[in-house]
Amino acid sequence: MEVLKCENLKKKIKNKVIVENISFSINSGDVVGLIGANGAGKTTIIKLILGLIKITEGTVLINGFDIQKDFVKAIDKVGAIVESPASYMYLSGYDNLKIAANNFKNIGKERINEVVKIVGLENRIKDKVSTYSLGMKQRLGIAEAILNHPEFLILDEPTNGLDVEGIIEMRELIKKLSDNGIAILISSHNLSEIDKVCNRIVAIKNGKLVADDTIDNFKLIASKDSTLEDAFIKKVGGTDID
Amino acid sequence: MIKLIENELIKIFKKKSFYLLLLIIIIIIALFNYANPDQNKIFFRPLDFNIDALERAFENMDKNDKFYVSQKLSIEFGKLYNSYSENSWQKYALGEENTSHDVQDFPTNFYQDIKSNLTTIIDYEINPNSNIQKSDYEEAQKIYKQYVQALNNDDWKEFVALKIKNLRQKTESPSITSDEKKSLNIEIEIYEYRLKYDIPFNDDIFNDYISNWRSKQYLLESCLKSNKSDSIYNKTIKNCKLNVALNKYALENKINYDISDSAITVLSHNKVDARISLIRSFKHFDIVIVAIAIYIACTSIAEEKNKGTIKNLLTKPHKRSQILISKILACVITIIITTLFMILVQYIVGGIIFGFDSYSIGYIGYNYTSNSVFTLNLFVYLLLLLLCKLPMYFIIVTFCIFMSVMNNHSVMTMILTLIIFFICSTVIAQWSEISALTPIAKYFITNNWDFSIYLFGRIPDINVLTLPFSVCICLIYEIALLGIAIRHFAKKDIYNI
Incomplete structure (x- = not known):
């Protein structure tokens, strides 16, 4: 079941475009990693989804409810940690x-x-x-x-400040929640954790969506046996080889 | 919404700073009651006449001098006054005659009957240009001697009865005007009260009531005669009616303490007690409650923004308008609780300092509709006052929330709101009493938000105001402030926190 659907999301402040053409969706049970360099627009996208900032263009549907038109129904089954x-x-x-x-x-x-x-x-x-x-x-x-x-959980840097034991417990919690059908969007710089818990990646660069794929397919961007980090550097962090 | 309000109340009542504010209230109330500024501590004692100085001045006067007779009057009256011992009723009775209550366009001198007769005698005897008839002189002599006899008999009731008899005789004179008759009847009533309620001439609160009644009654007659209708006259008329009725009630019921609920003491011998301090608590501590209201309301949004908890609030299934309204309602509930706390503290502190006995007497008020005095349970009166002040608290809180939504500087918002409140309570309130400004002033919110100006049939200082009008003005301001705040808050982007 589609829990989140973002279509052509755009945020503009005065004359500066922060994010644009952001379209992706998340289904029940998905654990999606939202990755990008600092200032790429990850937190902006999260805030657009949660209604903390106004959408310039595009739509966000959570469980079929438009976040701008039916905020209360849309946000009812959403849990979130934003920034800290x-x-x-x-x-x-x-x-x-x-x-x-x-x-x-x-x-x-x-x-x-x-x-x-x-x-x-x-x-x-x-x-x-x-x-x-x-x-x-x-x-x-x-x-x-x-x-x-919640049926949809947004976690911004969920392992921040946790010790090793805490990180492992968090990983297990995320797995348990996704096994129960909860859709999870994780924004993190900890790519090894993303690799271990997520099944999909949404990558942002300079406010634009550059990848929306499974982890395995995303890794192939670098080379056959590359790590997520290699693929990140190739696709998001520096020059795109493709 | 109830749950949202519950959340806001948890946030307020679990803060240490709130209890610090309550502690400040206790300290302020304790210090204020201990200092007791309402208690009059200076008593004026009239001095004996300096007969030698008066006689020396009289010796040098020309017989045709217009003050020749009045100078001689001062000497003879002074001799009579000085002949009685200090603190004697005779001295106080003559002292009453010597106190002026002049007002515009209304005769007030009939209580000065001894002086009046003495003037006739002196005028006839020493004034070369006198118009006094011999029959009038003989009559004045007879009456004066009767007064002196009554004074020397040491029977104040006989003295008062004599005054009543002489004043009644004057009312039957064919040459008397209607105003003079009115004035005589005022004096007759006052002296009858002395006899009926056994009030001898003395330096005490009962004589303060009589003096206050006399002066307010004359002022009332003068204002009614002027037939003006501006707000200053209306206020004066209202105040005079209130004082006359309350003074009479105090005399009838032998109330030996100050029954006015004015914040300013009006009587020399007022005894500030726990009861009157409790009644005046709103007037004394209103600014404290308002300051607390401003603090709680301003920090309500500002702290959420500064600490980042606003994003938790805004990602819950509530409309932003519901969040703002719940904050306003929670602030008002907190103010009500704080005010009740203030009343309780005043009750206890007042009782400890002044004694709890006076609480057995209720609030004594004046109903302007029925023109009668009434009594009311003290706490019922205070609750009524609190209800009347609720619109003011609502609007102050909404204004603070409005300012907090519009900007992020909570300290500036607090200071600005306090300054605006202070200016409106003082400067604007004064300007509003000017007739020419009434058409504009009636729309100021600060002239409309305190409904206690209508309690018990009162007429507000700005006489064009009515309760329905004030309700409308309050609703308009509240809806406008709330509407703008909700609209702005609904569109606001929450960025870096």
């Missing part, structure tokens, strides 16, 4: 989750406790977020993102 997780520092982790849960129907204490267990914050959930490490804040952000049983 932001929480209310003076509140406890639990209070932050309670506030998040209040935005949805039928998300109560049981679900809060469940996501706390999933992200491994049981021992610190009652403490103030200002006392958390970067990794704990990241886990809290993920907990908040999955609170409402």
